[in-house]
Amino acid sequence: MSPSVQERGAQPRGVVRGRGAAENPQSRFEALRYADDGTLEADPSLPPPRVPTLLLRDPTRTLLAFNDSPDLPFDVSLNPYRGCEHGCSYCFARPTHEYLGFSAGLDFETRILVKENAPALLRRALSAPSWKPRVVTLGAATDAYQPAERKLEITRRCLEVFAEFRNPVAIVTKSALVARDADLLAELARDGAAAVLVSVTTLDPELHRRMEPRASTPARRLAAIAALAEAGVRVGAMVAPVIPAINDHEVPRIVEAAAGAGAGFASHVMLRLPHGLKELFEAWLERHFPERRARVLSRVREMRGGRLNDPRFHSRMRGSGPFADQIHAMFDLACRRAGIDQGSPSLSTEAFRRPADPQLSLFDAPAG
Numbered sequence: 001m002s003p004s005v006q007e008r009g010a011q012p013r014g015v016v017r018g019r020g021a022a023e024n025p026q027s028r029f030e031a032l033r034y035a036d037d038g039t040l041e042a043d044p045s046l047p048p049p050r051v052p053t054l055l056l057r058d059p060t061r062t063l064l065a066f067n068d069s070p071d072l073p074f075d076v077s078l079n080p081y082r083g084c085e086h087g088c089s090y091c092f093a094r095p096t097h098e099y100l101g102f103s104a105g106l107d108f109e110t111r112i113l114v115k116e117n118a119p120a121l122l123r124r125a126l127s128a129p130s131w132k133p134r135v136v137t138l139g140a141a142t143d144a145y146q147p148a149e150r151k152l153e154i155t156r157r158c159l160e161v162f163a164e165f166r167n168p169v170a171i172v173t174k175s176a177l178v179a180r181d182a183d184l185l186a187e188l189a190r191d192g193a194a195a196v197l198v199s200v201t202t203l204d205p206e207l208h209r210r211m212e213p214r215a216s217t218p219a220r221r222l223a224a225i226a227a228l229a230e231a232g233v234r235v236g237a238m239v240a241p242v243i244p245a246i247n248d249h250e251v252p253r254i255v256e257a258a259a260g261a262g263a264g265f266a267s268h269v270m271l272r273l274p275h276g277l278k279e280l281f282e283a284w285l286e287r288h289f290p291e292r293r294a295r296v297l298s299r300v301r302e303m304r305g306g307r308l309n310d311p312r313f314h315s316r317m318r319g320s321g322p323f324a325d326q327i328h329a330m331f332d333l334a335c336r337r338a339g340i341d342q343g344s345p346s347l348s349t350e351a352f353r354r355p356a357d358p359q360l361s362l363f364d365a366p367a368g
Contacts, residue, residue: 015287017050018213020087021105021280022287027098028276051110053085055148058113063121064136070313073344074170077140078122080154082113084142086174086215088201089284090241093141095275104276109214112148119157126165126354133352135168145175147214159184164355168193168347172238174201174212176220182231191351195234195344197267198225200254202247210288211246222261229262234345236265242327243271244299245292251327252334259338266340268331270319271300278308299323 016022065077083097087109094104102111115121125131138144144155162169163184171178171185171194178185178196188194202208203218216224228235237258242248255266273281285293297308303319304310310319318324335342 016106018087019051019106019109020089020091020211020213020284021109023280023283024103024106025276025279027101027103028095051106053110053112053147056111056113058082058115060115060117061121063115063118064125072140074135074137074140076134077137078118078144078158079139079141080115080118080144080158081142081146081148082115083108083111085109085112085146085148086143086212088174088212088215090211090243090271090273090277090281092241092272092274092277094277094280096141098276105280112146114148114152115154116152118154119161122158122161123164126161126167133165133167133349135170135347135349136162138169138171139173143173143175143215144171145173145177149175150177156181156184159188162193163187166191166193166351166353168349168352170194170344170347171196172199173197174199174215174221176216176224179224179227182228182233185228185233186231189231189233192348193351195236195347196228197236197238197344198228198258198263199238199240200258201240202250203253203257204247204250207247222257225258225261225263229264234265235263236267236340236344237263238267238269239331240267240269241271242268243296244303244323245296246289248327251330252337255331255334255338255340259340264340265343265345266331266335266338267343268327269317270303270324270327272304272316273300273309274311275309 063078065079067075067077082100084091084093094108097104097108097111100113102108138155138158149155159169159181166188169188173196178198185194185196198221200218200221201212205217208215208218225235225237237254239251239254242251251268258266282293282297285296289296300308303321303324305320310316318328332342
């Protein structure tokens, strides 16, 4: 009999079908912990278990998050969803689910909190006299175009608000669904107020399947870049994360393929493993690349000062040491050869406006 993957602290063995994690460790904030003594062994004759996705209402009353990090090119972000069904094995945002009492493992990709009121909250925030127009990054933590968005369209309705106010927005996503909103993004782009970074982690379909089980395929992401570029939207590629001995050798080919699809700029981020993500990623390596596990972790420690994570500003995104320097040099050369810029383009706030309140306009209408 297989232990329940929903039991808090239970650690399913082997692969969970369609999921990046196979574990559901307890939150680091929980005092009581369940210890699995291994008494219940999984039956190898049974197919891998399935874990359904649950969409939960997020009752948040505030939407925009502000930061003063010197590592980030933005100071305001918006995430319509908490948790992410893409199931990426390396996702730095996994530990954020622990603040909600969930696990950074399976819970992160199967318990998705949905901010149904996001468009209304965004309109209220942009309408406030205290709002100073600035770039808002959409999907900086969890993907704004994950599978639930296809039906719920919360991200699209937020883009409608951005277009109404002409407030600049930058999007980071690994979903081809972003091309659905090319019309709204093109409208903003005409005022220099939109940019999209499509994350392309690998061009290998098999590695993609193991590493990002529910994200768009590499081919579809490149097609999304092409569609956005055709629509006149500033679009680039993000090679993130760069994982030693897994996808680092692909950096030049990814940059070349993205530029060929129409990307005008590119950026990259080295793998980082905050909090419990370290153990989750090690377990993923053991399942999928046991022969490379020691090499990968050794290289990560090499560029993280002997640890698996270095949270210090100016280092956490780039790493340090000879291996990190080699990756940066390779990326720089790839961009120069492809003829594209590094980093993200500057966006304009000059077209920002506050639309007239339809309720107030009734008082200004002529009598008769």
